[in-house]
Amino acid sequence: MTDLMLNYFRQKQQKVQSEHTFDTQCPFCSMQCKMQLIEQRIVTRKKQKTVGKxxxxxxxxxxxxxxxxxxxxxxxxRLKQPLLKVNGEFQPVSWEVAYQTIQERFQMIQNTDGQDSLSVYGSASLTNEEAYLLGKFARVALGTKYIDYNGRLCMASAATGANLSFGLDRGFTNTLQEVPETRCILLAGTNIAECQPTMMPYFEKAKENGAYIIAIDPRETKTTQLADLHLKNKPGSDIAIANGMLKILIEEQYIDPTFIETRTEHFEEVERYVTSLDLNEIATVSGVSVDDLYQAAKVFGHEDSGMIFTARGIEQQINGTETVRGFLNLLLATGKIGKKYSGFGAITGQGNGQGAREHGQKADQLPGYRSIENPNHRAYIADIWGIKESELPGKGVSAYEMFEEIESGSISSMFVMCSNPVVSNPNANFIQSALKKLKFLVVVDLFLSETAKLADLVLPSTSYLEDEGTVTNVEGRVMLREASYPIQGEAKHDWQILCDIADRLGKGTYFSFPSAEAIFEELRLASQKGKADYSGITYDRLRKEEGIRWPCTSKNDPGTERLFEETFAHPDGKAKMAVVKNQTLKQKPQPNNNYPLYLTTGRVMSHYLTGEQTRMSPSLAAREFEAYVEMHPETADFFDIKENSLVKVISEHGWIIVRSKRSTSIRKDTVFVPFHWTETQNVNRLVADQLDPYCRMPGFKISVVTISPVR
Known part of the structure; x- marks a missing residue:
């Protein structure tokens, strides 16, 4: 090697002064992909890239x-120190001042307004440890019944539907590894290609293996392009499709009488109802032809294995729980559940949407999927926490309803962790108005979000790179997220913030945790013998086994790959079929002279939730830098909307201004707006505050609007 070449390599080596690798896990969707951050220091500059693991x-x-x-x-x-609002402006303060302020204000408010005047609003992006601790924090440190979380806006319908039908909710009843071998796949209201892209290869492999894929969606998407049959229905009509398919399955004798007799209840009532329906009426209501209904039902019934996957498209409706149960009826009637290559998959949206709803953030829940209204469950958790059962508060209200409690004066203060309810909730103008009425609002976040801007005190938290803990992915697989990147500024882990505040409120003995792993050890005990039993899972096992699917009841238990093989989780072991009536469609908004178009909402691949994180990524923001309204060209012409022009979209609840986007992939009676943007692009300003009666899910996916050009 020449001296010139040696000198070149020496110079190159000197420039790359160091390289560090940090194992971590994606903070976004429910796939929870493992990855590594590779960071190089070149002279005085750092260069980072992320690779899959x-x-x-x-x-x-x-x-x-x-x-x-x-x-x-x-x-x-990134927020790197606490911010206290003084005379309408944020000023940096120490953690000591921040904690002292919280202690004084919380105690003063409870002394004057009552114990339940404080409230907690959590997140499905928290780790299991932090979700568990937040529930304990609300009920033990604050002593309030008011706690709920943003997962109420995401997974509540699927969770409630599965619990009512099966007795248990764990996203997927089977593993992803079974998907390529199933013979028929029904995708109801899910756009996997853009929402969970790394899951898509499982479905592509199934297609290669000859699976027949049916997609139900008012739009043509990258997911529906994979389908053999696309049922391009009217928004919100999914329940009618499920009932129509079941009617055909029964009348064409594609059901499994033995499975129905031995493993289900209430089939006779369901049969009586669906066989009384008129398929031509269903076709009119849904916009799906009778021929297509027959095609979908016959293929699903004929094949010896089949899976149904649902997501927000059918769940974010005011009859979302019943709609999910309608599709679960198809599985139960054909016996396609509890065996290889057949089952249900509720495709979780948020990163820890599964685990965060299992361990106590919901108003009606205690850890391990226990009920806060069950005396035995209350006694068990009270014993774990070292308090009297009588000291545990009762059931509160759902996420959106907490803002109604603010409006009525029952709630005076709110503690928001890792969420942005001003953007994510329906009737967003009302949410903003309610938050402004609070006596004291505390927000814990990475950035000064739209909600944080309204706060009296903002606390900086750590990111996924810095905060170790477990999450439960879409399969029900508990995974350990390693995190060793140096903490930015004075930020603290969410669990540390909760422990510190509890200590200032005189409850420190209940929150003396030195690490996330120590919290998980208590979670294991709290979940033991509950429906979501994590008691056999440890950090050591997670490192060695790369994740374990719950329930896992002992350290020798490998976990549960497939649910309901022999029995369902109801006390009698039988699944419960349900009569879900098409009449519930009449409760939904319908196009009229003032608002002649359906509006539906959803995601785009490059953004996540309210966009607070992804819009801070230059590479992602550059792909989709503004919201848009997608409409059919004929619809655009009728309303005199030019391509790429500004459009005012109006409902009876508010208005937004977004860019027009013409597309033949959407129904002529429907427009679509993604929900990742804020202010005058926040589509949730247009969404009504009607809630599902079973799970209190808002009806994000169906509103009625009108559109006009902005001159």
Whole structure:
């Protein structure tokens, strides 16, 4: 080697002064892909890139969000010290001042307004440890019944539907590894290709293996393009499709009488109802032809295995619980549940949407999927927490209803952790108005979000790169997220913040945790013998086994790959079929002279939830830098809307202004707006505050609007 070449390599080596690798996990969707951040220091500059890491769920794949997640975590706008609002302006303060302020204000408010005047609003992006601790914090440190979380806006219908039908909710009843071998797949209201891109190869492999894929969606998407049959229905009509398919399955004798007799209840009532329906009426209501209904039902009934996957498209409706149960009826009637290559998958949206709803953030829940209204469950958790059962508060209200309690004066203060309810809730103008009425609002976040801007005190938390803990992915697989990146500024882990505040409120003995793992050890005990039993899972096992599917009842238990093989989780072991009536469609908004179009909402691949994190990533923001309204060209012409022009979208609840986007992939009576943007682009300003009667899910997916050009 020449001296010139040696000198070149020496110079190159000197420039790359160091390289560090940090194992972590994507903070976004429910696939929870394992990945590594590789950071090089070149002279005085740092250069980062993220690469996928092999694991059983995503097999080393990453989508564009995961590859660029570090950009928001390392963004210069990260909150790095507490901010206290003084005379309408935020001022940096020490943690001591922040904690002292919380102690004084919380105690003063409870002394004057009562114990339940404080409230807690959580998140499905928290780790299991922090979700568990937040529930304990509300009920033990604050002593309030008012706690709920943003997962109420995401997974509540599927969770409630599965609990009512099966007695248990664990996202997927089977593993992802079974998907390629199933013979028929029904995708109801899910756009996997854009929402969970690293899951898509499982369905592509199924298609290669000859599976017949049916998609139900008012729009043509990258997911529906994979389908053999696309039922392009009217928004909100999914329940009618499920009932129509079941009518055909029964009349064409594609049901499994033995399975129905031995493993289900209430089939006779369901049969009586669906066979009384008129398929021509269903076709009119849904916009799906009778021929297509027959095609979907006959293929699903004929094949010896089948899976149904649902997501927000059918769940974010005011009859979402019943709609989910309608599709579960199809599985139960054909016996396609509890065996290989047949089952149900509720495709979780948020990163820890599964685990965060299992361990106590919901108003009606205690850890391990226990009920806060069950005396035995209350006694068990009270014993774990070292308090009297009588000291545990009762059931509160759902996420949206907490803002109604603010409006009525029952709630005076709110503690928001890792959520942005001003943007994510329906009737968003009302949410903003309610928050402004609070006597004291505390927000814990990475950035000064739209909700944080309204706060009296903002506390900086750590990102996924810095905060170790477990999450439960879409399969019900508990995974350990390693996190060793240096903490940014004075930020603290969410669990540390909760422990510190509890200590200032005189409850420190109940929150003396030195690490996330110590919290998980208590969670294991709290979940033991509950429906979501994590008691056999440890950090050591998670490192060695790359994740374990619950329930896992002992350290020798490998976990549960497939649910309901022999029995369902109801006390009698039988699944409960349900009569779900098409009449509930009449409760939904219908186009009229003033608002002649359906509005539906959803995601785009490059953004996540309210966009607070992804819009801080230059690489992601550049892909989709503003919201838009997608409409059919004929619809655009009728309303005199030009391509790429500004459009005012109006409902009876508010208005937004977004860019027009013409597309033949959407129904002529429907427009679509993604929900990742804020202010005058926040589509949730247009959504009504009607709630599902069973799970209190808002009806995000169906509103009625009119549109006009902005001159």
């Amino acid at each position: 092999d694991n059983p769920t995503s097999e080393g794949r990453l989508c564009v969000k995961g590859m660029n997640a570090h950009q928001h975590a390392l963004h210069h706008n």
